[in-house]
Amino acid sequence: MKKIMLVDDSATIRNIIRNALTAEYEVVEAEDGVKALGALGGSGSIALFLLDVNMPEMDGLTLLGELRKRAEYKTVPVLMLTTETKEEFRAKAKELGASGWVVKPCEPDKLLMTIKRIAG
Amino acid sequence: MRERNKAAVCAAVTAYVSAAVLLTAAGGKMSAANAVYAVFAAAVQAAVMFALLRGGEKTAERGPETGGTEEKTGACEESGRTAEGSARSDESGAAAEEEKKYGSTVRALAVRTEYMRAVTEELCKAIAQSLSSTTEPISEELLKIRRTGEAFLSGMKEYEEDIRKKTTVRRLEEESGKFERDLKMLSDTAGEIFTTIDSRMGKLRTVSEKIGETAGSISEISEQIRLLSFNASIEAARAGKAGAGFRVIAGEIKKLSADTEARLGEIRETLKETQTIFTDIGKGLEENRKRMLEVVAGREEGFRSFGTELEAYFPRLEQLYTGITGMIGSLSKSMDVISPVVQLHEITGQEIGNLGQVTDDYCRYVAERVKDMAAEKAVKAEKEEREEVTEEIRKHLTTESELKALERGIKKVSPEAQVELGMNTCGIELF
Numbered sequence: 001m002k003k004i005m006l007v008d009d010s011a012t013i014r015n016i017i018r019n020a021l022t023a024e025y026e027v028v029e030a031e032d033g034v035k036a037l038g039a040l041g042g043s044g045s046i047a048l049f050l051l052d053v054n055m056p057e058m059d060g061l062t063l064l065g066e067l068r069k070r071a072e073y074k075t076v077p078v079l080m081l082t083t084e085t086k087e088e089f090r091a092k093a094k095e096l097g098a099s100g101w102v103v104k105p106c107e108p109d110k111l112l113m114t115i116k117r118i119a120g
Numbered sequence: 121m122r123e124r125n126k127a128a129v130c131a132a133v134t135a136y137v138s139a140a141v142l143l144t145a146a147g148g149k150m151s152a153a154n155a156v157y158a159v160f161a162a163a164v165q166a167a168v169m170f171a172l173l174r175g176g177e178k179t180a181e182r183g184p185e186t187g188g189t190e191e192k193t194g195a196c197e198e199s200g201r202t203a204e205g206s207a208r209s210d211e212s213g214a215a216a217e218e219e220k221k222y223g224s225t226v227r228a229l230a231v232r233t234e235y236m237r238a239v240t241e242e243l244c245k246a247i248a249q250s251l252s253s254t255t256e257p258i259s260e261e262l263l264k265i266r267r268t269g270e271a272f273l274s275g276m277k278e279y280e281e282d283i284r285k286k287t288t289v290r291r292l293e294e295e296s297g298k299f300e301r302d303l304k305m306l307s308d309t310a311g312e313i314f315t316t317i318d319s320r321m322g323k324l325r326t327v328s329e330k331i332g333e334t335a336g337s338i339s340e341i342s343e344q345i346r347l348l349s350f351n352a353s354i355e356a357a358r359a360g361k362a363g364a365g366f367r368v369i370a371g372e373i374k375k376l377s378a379d380t381e382a383r384l385g386e387i388r389e390t391l392k393e394t395q396t397i398f399t400d401i402g403k404g405l406e407e408n409r410k411r412m413l414e415v416v417a418g419r420e421e422g423f424r425s426f427g428t429e430l431e432a433y434f435p436r437l438e439q440l441y442t443g444i445t446g447m448i449g450s451l452s453k454s455m456d457v458i459s460p461v462v463q464l465h466e467i468t469g470q471e472i473g474n475l476g477q478v479t480d481d482y483c484r485y486v487a488e489r490v491k492d493m494a495a496e497k498a499v500k501a502e503k504e505e506r507e508e509v510t511e512e513i514r515k516h517l518t519t520e521s522e523l524k525a526l527e528r529g530i531k532k533v534s535p536e537a538q539v540e541l542g543m544n545t546c547g548i549e550l551f
Contacts (some may be wrong), residue, residue: 087544
């Protein structure tokens with residue numbers, strides 16, 4: 001089963017998204033950017049990242065920048081999953097190399113379809 | 121001074137009224153939106169009151185400013201009239217001085233507060249609306265889940281005792297145990313039959329070999345007889361008086377005939393043996409057949425009762441299965457309904473946090489302005505003030521609902537204002 005890393009500071013959102021994806025993907029979770037980077041070593045190969053934008057310690061855009069600096073994650077698809085509707089954040093994410101932008105709340109089956117399209 | 125005291129008194133009265141409104145809301149006579157706004161309004165007014173009173177204390181500490189020494193007049197009345205006129209001109213001078221020092225701050229605060237009040241009112245309304253729109257569907261779905269669970273349990277109540285004591289399961293276990301033992305017996309019996317047949321087949325093989333050998337001898341003999349007949353016919357052709365050769369031949373034929381008789385005797389004996397073997401096999405098979413029939417007959421009653429138990433149990437199993445799959449289906453449906461609503465509920469919590477940051481910023485702004493009260497900062501034009509407050513609030517907001525509330529709030533104060541929200545409303549976008 002392909003692996004997806006989900007990074008969001010809300011446990012409720014992580015529960016909902018995990019339940020939507022768990023039948024088709026193995027889901028690895030972290031509650032902020034720092035913990036996500038820490039978990040990467042022992043997680044094996046990640047097929048797609050799902051990142052929230054507004055998080056404590058390290059926000060999603062900073063994490064995206066860090067991932068794109070690493071050779072093994074340079075081309076791995078990254079979907080920003082966020083409440084953020086301000087255009088400047090979306091533009092910044094696109095500039096940093098995000099693959100897509102998903103605004104919360106989202107319907108779980110639509111999110112799953114989008115992920116399948118990108119990650120297979 | 122009088123202006124400042126008036127403002128402080130007004131702020132205090134407003135704070136008191138807001139607290140009273142909040143208590144009324146607690147008694148359930150007010151909507152959630154107005155209650156949230158009332159709390160915020162009380163906090164803002166208290167912040168303003170505090171800032172203004174602190175400004176008053178600082179003025180009191182500094183004391184009145186004095187110029188050079190004044191000459192006193194001689195007569196009391198004249199001095200009194202002069203003193204009174206002098207006091208009045210002192211008062212209006214001081215007022216003008218204070219107006220000059222503090223007016224710009226108060227005006228700036230007034231403009232900022234006006235925008236803040238309108239925007240936070242809209243934000244609170246949006247939050248309250250989100251809360252009520254999410255709480256109701258979640259409660260409804262939870263009720264549905266509870267009703268489904270209760271219906272399932274009441275359906276199962278009939279079998280509760282049976283399930284608890286596992287009566288049927290134990291009976292089925294017993295019957296299936298017996299069934300297993302009988303099957304073993306049948307299979308052992310069949311095994312014995314095959315062993316018996318196998319050993320008999322060995323004997324049959326030996327017998328058929330003997331028959332084969334004998335048949336071989338007989339064909340040798342018949343070949344010899346043929347040759348002899350041939351020779352006899354030759355001799356007969358040459359005979360006449362010399363019949364001696366014929367006699368020899370006849371003697372040989374007799375011997376051969378005796379041999380043949382002996383071989384046939386052997387074959388007869390062998391066939392008898394074969395018959396005995398087949399009879400034995402037949403007897404053995406018959407015995408085992410009877411045994412198996414006895415076992416099966418004995419199990420018939422057991423099978424019938426097993427079948428009856430299963431027949432009674434299957435509808436229950438079916439009902440249990442249908443109940444469970446129905447409940448799982450209903451739960452899945454409820455989760456599908458709840459999921460986006462729960463996300464929205466979670467997002468509303470985030471919006472409340474954002475509102476807290478907005479009011480935090482505002483209180484900091486008030487405190488800084490009051491600190492710099494005497495610095496006589498120039499009052500910004502309203503457009504500039506509006507743009508500044510819009511951007512400061514906007515940086516804390518994230519969702520479409522919040523940004524639209526900001527727009528509504530700004531336009532309430534300045535209907536002609538053009539508010540740049542810089543909002544992206546695309547739900548899912550792939551780059």
